[in-house]
Amino acid sequence: MEFSMMASHARGKGTKPDAVFAVLKRANDAMAKYGKEKVVNATIGAIYDDDGKFVALSSVSEYYRKMADEEMMSYAPIAGIPEFLQAAIDYAFQGNQPENTYTAAVATPGGTGGIRHAFYNYLEQGDKALIPDWFWGPYKTIADEHLRGVETYKMFDEDYNFTLEDVKVKTGELLAAQDNVVVVFNTPGHNPTGYSMTDENWSEILEFFKTQVSDKQKKITVVVDMAYIDFVGSSQKTRNFMKLFGGLPENILITLAFSMSKSFTSYGMRSGALIAVSSSAEVVREFANGCQFSSRGVWSNGTRACQRLLADMMKDPQLKAKMDKEREQYSSLILKRADIFIKEAQEVGLKMLPYHGGFFITVPAADPKATAEKLEADNIFVVPLKKGIRFAVCALPTQQMSGLAAKTKAAL
Numbered sequence: 105m106e107f108s109m110m111a112s113h114a115r116g117k118g119t120k121p122d123a124v125f126a127v128l129k130r131a132n133d134a135m136a137k138y139g140k141e142k143v144v145n146a147t148i149g150a151i152y153d154d155d156g157k158f159v160a161l162s163s164v165s166e167y168y169r170k171m172a173d174e175e176m177m178s179y180a181p182i183a184g185i186p187e188f189l190q191a192a193i194d195y196a197f198q199g200n201q202p203e204n205t206y207t208a209a210v211a212t213p214g215g216t217g218g219i220r221h222a223f224y225n226y227l228e229q230g231d232k233a234l235i236p237d238w239f240w241g242p243y244k245t246i247a248d249e250h251l252r253g254v255e256t257y258k259m260f261d262e263d264y265n266f267t268l269e270d271v272k273v274k275t276g277e278l279l280a281a282q283d284n285v286v287v288v289f290n291t292p293g294h295n296p297t298g299y300s301m302t303d304e305n306w307s308e309i310l311e312f313f314k315t316q317v318s319d320k321q322k323k324i325t326v327v328v329d330m331a332y333i334d335f336v337g338s339s340q341k342t343r344n345f346m347k348l349f350g351g352l353p354e355n356i357l358i359t360l361a362f363s364m365s366k367s368f369t370s371y372g373m374r375s376g377a378l379i380a381v382s383s384s385a386e387v388v389r390e391f392a393n394g395c396q397f398s399s400r401g402v403w404s405n406g407t408r409a410c411q412r413l414l415a416d417m418m419k420d421p422q423l424k425a426k427m428d429k430e431r432e433q434y435s436s437l438i439l440k441r442a443d444i445f446i447k448e449a450q451e452v453g454l455k456m457l458p459y460h461g462g463f464f465i466t467v468p469a470a471d472p473k474a475t476a477e478k479l480e481a482d483n484i485f486v487v488p489l490k491k492g493i494r495f496a497v498c499a500l501p502t503q504q505m506s507g508l509a510a511k512t513k514a515a516l
């Protein structure tokens with residue numbers, strides 16, 4: 105660039121086109137040209153029904169629409185409405201809160217805001233966050249924006265089995281180079297693969313982390329990005345791992361990035377919370393103060409309507425049951441769509457990464473761009489990643505699932 109008006113740290117940002125939106129545009133163009141039924145659009149990260157319509161949980165939508173103006177449009181306190189903060193904690197754990205721990209929450213605009221607060225407040229400038237090698241792109245954007253970097257850990261071995269070996273190696277390496285390490289686990293229902301860490305995976309990695317922090321100068325902050333937790337299975341089974349977060353030393357902090365985007369189909373309304381879990385009351389107090397200050401300095405307060413909805417829902421078991429029931433129907437629908445793909449993939453011998461739930465399934469590919477292009481020639485639009493191609497089963501009508509695995513195999 106010849107001339108830049110921007111400050112040195114900001115130069116050159118945002119020049120690469122967004123990969124997902126570029127494919128989405130081509131998919132929309134194809135739909136306009138050939139008709140909706142002729143195009144498989146596997147790019148959208150939101151729930152669409154089998155008629156191809158955007159899904160808003162009607163119980164949620166109705167609740168927003170009858171909310172008083174003041175609750176809907178007024179400011180919320182910077183940290184969040186107190187009842188919302190408790191509701192976010194209760195909703196995140198749903199009875200699986202670890203024993204002898206302290207918790208606090210700070211309202212954030214979705215999971216994104218929570219990840220931002222963790223990267224900014226628990227890493228020094230120039231430090232690296234440790235994220236999976238199959239990752240949601242914004243982790244890197246958020247790190248870059250805040251003058252932090254990322255290191256990746258391999259999630260799967262050569263046979264596509266989940267492994268913790270590389271997380272351990274990379275945690276050790278980062279701790280040798282920096283005092284603070286933030287490690288991100290996007291589970292259950294990882295984007296883009298759909299993998300969910302088991303309770304055994306969690307026990308193993310937490311035990312390992314404990315061995316790494318005997319020097320009090322060294323600190324590990326775990327971010328559990330739980331954006332897809334309600335699209336994997338029963339809330340009890342998927343949240344059981346949270347009980348393992350007890351009994352950790354004060355220099356291991358667990359944070360949960362809770363998002364209302366998917367669970368309440370409120371993507372654009374921007375609500376969630378970062379929740380801290382620690383054996384130390386002081387660490388949790390510092391978290392609440394520091395993150396609240398961050399919120400004030402970055403986006404001010406969160407969306408009050410969403411906070412009110414969650415707070416009211418957690419006080420009203422009937423309302424919660426209604427929303428849970430409606431959400432479960434869509435969660436089952438997504439799992440059913442994925443099952444068709446998984447079954448056919450087995451039949452045609454197509455390798456895929458282990459899917460347990462969530463919005464996406466991923467097929468590894470040596471040349472993802474070329475594979476995506478071949479599929480596009482057949483009006484199948486997918487997102488090419490670095491090492492595979494991603495299908496948004498959340499948005500694909502069930503009747504379009506059949507045959508996709510075979511076509512993917514042929515394209516490969």
Ligand SMILES: Cc1ncc(COP(=O)(O)O)c(C=O)c1O
Pocket residue numbers: 149213214215216217240290295329331362363364365371376
């Ligand atoms: C892996 C992952 N984490 C977090 C989020 C957070 O989204 P939001 O900020 O809307 O809660 C998303 C949304 O797409 C995601 O895919």
